[in-house]
Amino acid sequence: xxxxxxxxxxxxxxxxxxxxxxxxxxxxxxxxxxxxxxxxxxxxxxxxxxxxxxxxxxxxxxxxxxxxxxxxxxxxxxxxxxxxxxxxxxxxxxxxxxxxxxxxxxxxxxxxxxxxxxxxxxxxxxxxxxxxxxxxxxxxxxxxxxxxxxxxxxxxxxxxxxxxxxxxxxxxxxxxxxxxxxxxxxxxxxxxxxxxxxxxxxxxxxxxxxxxxxxxxxxxxxxxxxxxxxxxxxxxxxxxxxxxxxxxxxxxxx
Numbered sequence: 455x456x457x458x459x460x461x462x463x464x465x466x467x468x469x470x471x472x473x474x475x476x477x478x479x480x481x482x483x484x485x486x487x488x489x490x491x492x493x494x495x496x497x498x499x500x501x502x503x504x505x506x507x508x509x510x511x512x513x514x515x516x517x518x519x520x521x522x523x524x525x526x527x528x529x530x531x532x533x534x535x536x537x538x539x540x541x542x543x544x545x546x547x548x549x550x551x552x553x554x555x556x557x558x559x560x561x562x563x564x565x566x567x568x569x570x571x572x573x574x575x576x577x578x579x580x581x582x583x584x585x586x587x588x589x590x591x592x593x594x595x596x597x598x599x600x601x602x603x604x605x606x607x608x609x610x611x612x613x614x615x616x617x618x619x620x621x622x623x624x625x626x627x628x629x630x631x632x633x634x635x636x637x638x639x640x641x642x643x644x645x646x647x648x649x650x651x652x653x654x655x656x657x658x659x660x661x662x663x664x665x666x667x668x669x670x671x672x673x674x675x676x677x678x679x680x681x682x683x684x685x686x687x688x689x690x691x692x693x694x695x696x697x698x699x700x701x702x703x704x705x706x707x708x
Contacts, residue, residue: 459512460505462522475517476564476699477557479550480504483527483571485538488614488639488668490631491622493537495614497525500570502625503597503688510692516699519562524549527571532660535667547579554587564591564698568691572598572612591703600690606683611639611670617683619672624680636673637666 458464482497492498501523508518526541533540541549550567557565567576580592598617607616622630642663648654660667 457505457509459508459518460520473517474519474562476519476566476695477562478504478508478518478520478566478568478695479553480520480523480568480570481527481574481576482523482525483529483539483573484525485527485529485532485571486535486667487618488637488666488672490633490636490672491614491619492626492629494525495618495622496527496570497523498626499618499621500568500597503570503684503691504568506684506688507691507695510688511695511699514692514696516696518695518699521553523570528573528575531573531657532667534661543575543579546574546576547582550576550579551583551586554583554590554592558587558590563589564703565593566695566698567592567594569594569596570598572596591698593698595691595694597687597691600687601683603683606679606686608674609671611641611668611672613639613664613670614666614668614672615639615670616672616675616679617670619675620677620680621684622680623675623677624684627677633673637668639664639666639668639670639672641669 456463456465458468480500482500484493484497486493487495504520508520511518526539528543528546529538529540532538554565557563569576576594580594584590584592603617607620609616611617619630643650644656649656
């Protein structure tokens, strides 16, 4: 069945007389996720969350359109991990600028970049493009920060961890290797105290901080946990889409 809120699936017959209020651009990455998850983990998560959130919003009357996702992200810290594909921030700027140019020209003045990769730090790009396109309302969402993960999962982590493994067990179980193949996702911490306390930052060289490329133990992952978390994230994300779609972005503050 054609989903009218997914640009790649819909058609000119539908769109030529449609008015879209909000565009959603999923932005993922192509990278190793421990031993057991697919390289497209961030893509599958972002596309699925964008699509389900948009479905909920569309069914409630919001004129939302999900654009085809960007499959590559910033992977500068993983340059020696085989076939991790890096997209430099300057390239991200160019891609996003071109997309916004089209939306602005065609009168779609609201864009959500639905980020699905921790390495995609897009704030500075949004700041600069916001000056260039003053009519546009631009924002970023990091779905993986939208909920308190400790309410859903036992182990903490930020890459191929219990949360991501549970999500892929729900979304793409056929792509997950048997549990005996899973690495433990142990992370080596920086010896300099300021970086381990998270108030100073330097890029993590991935091959030095993780044996299996994971960060966070996935062993307690289940499909049921993934489904519960996915549904909760999509409900929250759909509310944001509805609110932005309906909002007068020139009158947001009180």
